[in-house]
Amino acid sequence: MSFRLGLIINPYAGLGGSVALKGSDGADVAAQALALGAEPRAEKRTRTALEALQGLDVCIKTWAGPMGAFLAHELGFATEVLGAPASDPSTAKDTLAAARQLKTAGVDLILFAGGDGTARNICEAVEDSIPVLGVPAGVKIHSGVYALTPQAAGELLTLLVKGELVSLANEEVRDLDENAYREGRVSARFFGEMCVPAEHQYIQHVKNASNREEEVLVLDEIAAGFVEQMDPDIYYLMGSGSTVAAIMEELGLENSLLGVDVIHDGELIASDCTAAELLALTEGKPTRIVITLIGGQGHIIGRGNQQLSAELLRRVGRENLYVVATRTKLNALEGRPLIVDSGDPELDVELSGLMPVNTGYRDAVLYRVGR
Incomplete structure (x- = not known):
């Protein structure tokens, strides 16, 4: 039986990083980042993770266009498109809708690309009811639900698809106040926990503050x-x-x-x-x-x-x-x-x-x- 992989990409995650905007939450910030010459990187980083699965028995369930379908089709995976974003660019509401649909579609794991804001959206939709794994694509990533790198995400997914024994654990979802972040203040909040593959050589830890x-x-x-x-x-x-x-x-x-x-x-x-x-x-x-x-x-x-x-x-x-x-x-x-x-x-x-x-x-x- 094919491994049923849910896929959600936040296409504009991390746009603000290279142009010193400290994030990309909100359509206005994303538009500003694009105007300054920022290049979207979430799809590229997701590609790195998914390329490790090519040739394996994987079926991808995803959302239309840049939220996953474009990349899944391009890489040759058997793909089922469950819905489409209500707007272009997609918003947090689209991420929530996609995650809720994937939860009811019976996927084995949701792979998502973004930052802490995206993790918050996924957490709101699925909580700890289904395993998830994040591909780090945002500017600020304090949550413990992300792989260390896109390559690490691919290697961990390969273990799961091949049926290796991989432990699961609940990890924290945290997010910063981006407005405070742009003013040089770090203000992080706990938003919940999600279930992730608990192989610590692949998964990052929640950010610690030094004393x-x-x-x-x-x-x-x-x-x-x-x-x-x-x-x-x-x-x-x-x-x-x-x-x-x-x-x-x-x-x-x-x-x-x-x-x-x-x-x-x-x-x-x-x-x-x-x-x-x-x-x-x-x-x-x-x-x-x-x-x-x-x-x-x-x-x-x-x-x-x-x-x-x-x-x-x-x-x-x-x-x-x-x-x-x-x-x-x-x-x-x-x-x-x-x-x-x-x-x-x-x-x-x-x-x-x-x-x-x-x-x-x-x-x-x-x-x-x-x-």
Whole structure:
């Protein structure tokens, strides 16, 4: 009997990331992102997951057009279209309608592509009544119902289709207030739980917040060590997160907590840049990218910093990635690797392996970067 896979794609998920809009919730934001040159990426990332299933006995039940049918037909899967979005572009109401229809259609699992907003919609429709798996395609992904990468989603689905024993567990769905996020405030809420395949080498953990009171001295040491070795000729791209913010505070510069800023010769020359702006600013210039990891998840590329495009990362080179994190954050990973999810699978492989992580004043550890 064929594996019955439900499929829902939020076509405009993650549009705001590369153009520094911090999300894509709402038609106005999506239209603004498209006007700024953002390219939809949800279908491409879903394609990566589904390609792992080609040649296997899979029947896809989905919604019409870019919500799933276009891709399922293109990849040659037996496909049943259960409905169509009421508008173009599709909205949260369409996601809810599709998820409710798939719930009653008897699928074995719902695969969906989007971010935390999409996960909220799916959770509202199905709760924990049916297994789900998210393909990460949004800007902000705090929920524990997503695979680490699209490749990981494909590998996990392959296990399920082949009848391997895969445990199930309920994981949290969380979402940020995007308006607060754009103002530099992180305000996440718990919305419910959904049932997901519980193979932790494939599934990301819910994002953890570090205890700043306990780690403030360590952050000061990390910042002091970085500032001491800065080269006035290098353009520094300062990524998002509180650890990088500590460096900006040490320099006495304003910081886009959830964006990417550019420093040259001790001066802030650009704030909250888009992917295109970063490419233009660093063309032909020596550049270093300063990044940290998402607590509890381990992502250093591809979560909240989509402005760091694959083109930029290739140009800058692995040797010019400067990773900062406290040992507490690293220990919280319990041995799981740091994750790169650039949208370019070949680049992700090139960036994998042991990488120095700066954990204090003139103190660094080698830590594994996975895919």
